[in-house]
Amino acid sequence: MLRDITLGQYYPTDSVLHRLDPRVKLLGTIVFLLSLFLFQNFTGYIIATVFLVSMILLSRVPFSFMVRGLKAVVILLAITVLINLFATPGIPLVSFWKFTITKEGIRSAAFMMLRLIYLIIGSSIMTLTTTPKNLTDGMEKSLSPLSKIKVPVHEIAMMMSIALSFIPILLEETDKIMKAQMARGADFESGNLFKRIKNMVPLLVPLFISAFRRANDLALAMEARCYQGGNGRTKMKPLKYHLRDLAAYLILALYLAATIVLPRIPALKL
Amino acid sequence: MSLIINHVSYYYNKNTAMEIKALDDVSFKIEDGEFLALIGQTGCGKSTLVQHLNGLLKPHEGAIYFNGENIADKDFDLHTYRGKVGLVFQYPEHQLFEEDVFTDVCFGPKNLGLPQSEVELRAYEALKQVGIADEYFYQSPFDLSGGEKRRVAIAGVLAMKPEVLILDEPTAGLDPKGRDDLLHLIRNLHDKNGITVILVTHSMDDVAAFADRILVMNAGQLVFDDEPRNVFANEEYLNRIGLSVPEVTRIMHLLYQKGLPVRQDAITIEEGLQACLEILR
Ligand SMILES: Nc1ncnc2c1ncn2[C@@H]1O[C@H](COP(=O)(O)OP(=O)(O)OP(=O)(O)O)[C@@H](O)[C@H]1O
């Protein structure tokens, strides 16, 4: 029922990407996301596409699983594309009533759509191949220099990791409560918007109560085991770089260089 | 009423790396007025099976027929059906949400589209049946004790007046008295109101005392569908799939092994007593 939300969900399988150090994947994702906004022509997108497709293949996560994440943002996508399509000034191609579609409009709409889709798929590759635990470890370690200027890096990482690990739990809980209310004849699927929102009450009240209960239990359990923040805390499995991580950094550097240089070569401008 | 489960298989996370076959070719039949027990090790698929029975999950293979109609059909009225086959979930108290106990119990019958007077009458009856006193009716359900919450949640399903009542481990986490009360309530509903009951449980003693028939599951498959006495004759096999026999049966088996010629088919305390008295005469 609620299995469509892939963001923040881990897909357990064994692949090179799964084994990479989370810091590499974090940086890689950031580089990829930035690169999407760097280039203004199709050459850049071809490079990005090649890169993304290779990552998808390397990750061994079924493609259908990644696309599922897109479903959640279809509306956002549609709005962005429409705004770009109609609100970009330039050479008019078609016009009807008050709307005109320009050549530039089509171009920027296409760019925007690709950008958003790549952005979502790119970041879901990271979460699909990295356990939440690993992800926050990587984040904590990458950001640790900031703790010198009093940024609560450990606390932020801990909050993230708790939030991430609660996502599947809450989804499961939602599923359970939904089923239990449906067994009592509740209807979550029909009616107009207002009615549907009202019908959510039997789902949301128990869900909030259970979330609070869980949060409370977790806090107690952490305290009972003497958790007191990041000071002096060591890791059971400290992150260590392997050869493959260095290779990955190298590939990333190459990718970045390619996205900066190639689209600027006049002969390759598309 | 007849409910036929015909070669049902179900997978979680179908077509992904995490695919789990939770039900594997399960077939059985439920007759009117039966008291059925469903037992099996943790994770063997009991909850998955009972969710199929009231149409919350749809089988990937096979079908379920209620009075001859496939409940997965497009034009089958699932809404009414869920009123007829009531399902009480594991830890049902987590589904309470209304401001007061009475309104919460009204939720089910109200969803069936009954007139308000009928809804309230049913809620009242159901709360009385589970033994919730009047003074609790207008309290918040969240202020009740665990056992009371459980009973209110069960009343929420009873108020829909189901013909078949399915309870998924209703006694989990209750104290001995709470368990006994609840089991007697279920027994009463079966004996007096003629409701067909399917009880999912981990307690072999409860099964022996109440059930007409036992369904035993292991790893998604139905391995026994028989009277309690016949099922409990297979102690060794049951142990192998993580189950046991009632304490009394176990004692009878041990006595026999120590050389006392007792009958071994006793499954309740009374039968055990009889078996012992027989050899003393
Ligand atoms: N929502 C779900 N998603 C994925 N797998 C599930 C889900 N629910 C159950 N399973 C798996 O299906 C199998 C059967 O689960 P089920 O809940 O039916 O077991 P059960 O017999 O009710 O166990 P218990 O006695 O612990 O309640 C288990 O292996 C479980 O891990």
Ligand SMILES: [Mg+2]
């Ligand atoms: Mg269960």
